[in-house]
Amino acid sequence: MGRTLPSATQVFMQEEAAFARFRRALRRTDQLALDDLFVSARQHLAAAQYASHALPFEVFLLAMLLEEHKEVLRLKERVEDILSRQK
């Protein structure tokens, strides 16, 4: 309403749609993993909007990476926990 520029949510949906052909050519299992990546980027739309970066997809990639890293940290903690219990 009354905006000159699309919001982060609109840009995000355009970017996701732009990868429709890429997604279609992936194996089903890979498709589902790709969807997860987009879902994780979506968690940070507010921050992407605030960043007002000229190339929004870079911000979305970083957001995906951020969620991946959080997952790595969480798993690392669990592995250490399990290892320490085995000792």
Next chain:
Amino acid sequence: MTETISGWLFDIYPNETNLTLWLIGEDGKRHRFVQDFAATIYAAGSSARLRALWRWLKAQAVPVHLSRLERKDVFQGMVAVLAAEVLQPVKLDEIFRSMVAAFPDLTYYDADISLPLRYAAAFGVFPLARCRLEVRDETVVSMTALDTPWDLEPVPAPLRILSLEPDCDPAHGEPKAIIVSYERVRYSLPLEKRVPLLINLGADLRRYDPDLILTSWGDTWLMPLLMELCKESGSMLPLNRDESQSVVERKEHTYFSYGQIVYRGRQVQLRGRWHLDRHNAMLWSDYGMEGVLEMARVTCQPVQDAARLSPGTGISSMQFVTALQKGILIPWHKHQAETPKTAMDLLRADMGGMVYQPTVGLHRDVGGIDFVSMYPGIMVRFNISPEVPRAGTDLEPAPGEPGIVPITLAPLLNKRLALKSALLTLHRWDCRRPGYQALASAHKWLLVTCFGYLGYKNARFGRIEAHEAVTAYGREALLRAKEAAEDLDYEILHMYVDGLWVHKEGCKTPADFEALLADITERTGLPISLDGVYRWVVFLPSRLDERVPVPNRYFGVFQDGSIKVRGIEARRRDTAPFIAETQMAIMEILAKAEDAEHLKEVYPQALAFAHREMQALRAGSVPVEKLLVSQKLSRELGEYSSPSPVARAVRQLEEAGKAVRPGQRVRFLYTRGRPGVRAWDAPEQPDPRCVDVKRYQTLLKRAVETVLAPIGQSVDGGKDDECRYLFPVKIAEPLGEGGTQRLDFLSISKVNNFVNGGG
């Protein structure tokens, strides 16, 4: 001989030569006076053209007083103007129209400001202001205001109210009688006996002489009918108290506002008396009579207009009065364009408030924190106004004199803050509470729209840069609040423009959040308050993808047991009452649990209740009225490419000869077979057997799942070491650290079983 009279200012309007003024005297009498009043229009342009205008005005039949002055234009600084004081206010519009036709190239100011607003600015009065008049021969010679619109408890005017309503909704059925009531009198007048009806009603109007005729469907049906009956029988009904004036009628219209189409019905306004129609008053259901009077007091619009105007017009009126009082010119047409911006500027500036994705799931002991009237607060505190230059987003007030927007808003905002703090301390059953709440909600609408009007290009004191500045300060303040909360080890669950939801282990009472509130106020300079501490609150995911959270869709229960829901079915105006009521009843059962741990005790009750309601629906024991869906027609019927249910219902109405305009609400039932809907206001009553029970079952199932699925998931989840919350989720993995659960709707076997098995 001069006499002094005190009382409440009731109404002002122009007559043939000057103004008519009505006063409710402290002696209980209704007085009519006249007063001389001049209205000024300003014109700016080249000296030669202004000289020509001077000569032209001198030659007109209407008496005018002319002078050359310098006045302040908000966008251009001081400008030389020709001031034309029109001494016969009723001629103002007429003379201005011919002026524009003769001199279209000049810039005009203060041209289309209504007389009541000019009068309010000149004397510092407003509708129902207590004032003292000095009167000589029925003519007011001086006027002194004795109170201001900002008093919390003004002395109420002793209004006489007579209510008129038909015995049924005229859109739905054929009314047989009109019910008249005032004080302890209540009787009904059959519509078919027309002459006795007019005689009886006329006698009562004369005897009781009401100040206000309060009607249902008076604008659209009742008043036009009464006037028609008078014309037919040649009799006179004293609807107006001022017999020299005729009743004022305005046509219906439809307009577009805030992304929604709005319909305003036709209006019938009285002179010397007020007519208010409960069904054609803006937001009557929100704030009622007290709110309407408050709206009139603070905006200075006459009561009959204030009841029917949008809050946007209200806030403009307040700005106009400020401008008139400060000698600031009000442009007739605004010529201010947006200043050029680079793409990067646009990218940074063209943003709204910050809206975060909430952490989906059930959370307990959550503090809901709100900035109090954030945007108006920002405008007042940081002096944001179209004419005030701004420096950066540093949360520093702009230097210089306060601008027109903050000057106008400050007293309104202070009154709202005073009301809010009074409400916090008043006892739950204090008789002042409902009144205060009505006032607070009237103010709320004015304050909400003042922000929109700052960015509206047609608003006389609007400027997009000022609008963008407000959101920029808002984002900065919210981020500072987030940083303050995180520095104090709170977990941020959700943030939404001017509010945040936070959790910290051990913080359960309002006192626990005080340090955080103080820190946020310190960092932002804006007032912040604790909306309440939730026993538990559920943030919901999107319907389309349960992994995706949606902002501002949640429900929860505060510590005092009160319920807050946003964005779910019960809040939507197009939900059938049966479904909304069932959802709220479920919430009330859940609210009986004294904390999240006890939810598992009430959950089976809630489930059983939902099951019973589903049975009732299937057995056809739900009254048809409770299944009515009410939706707005969003465009002309011909513009629908594939007709929506509401469009199909409208087609039925049109076939029955009832016209529906875009923006009007239409009530209908879902029925079996084609066309799938049945308009409620169509002539034949629908057969209860044709109700599309399956469809309502689906709708009910969805509404029940919205609230019970997340609760059920928590209850069934059992203990989980990883989660410091009581009810973790079986299949799902946490999204954030600790207390966050992801919902998985597939795992909620109980709810699904109940709906599929039972339905």
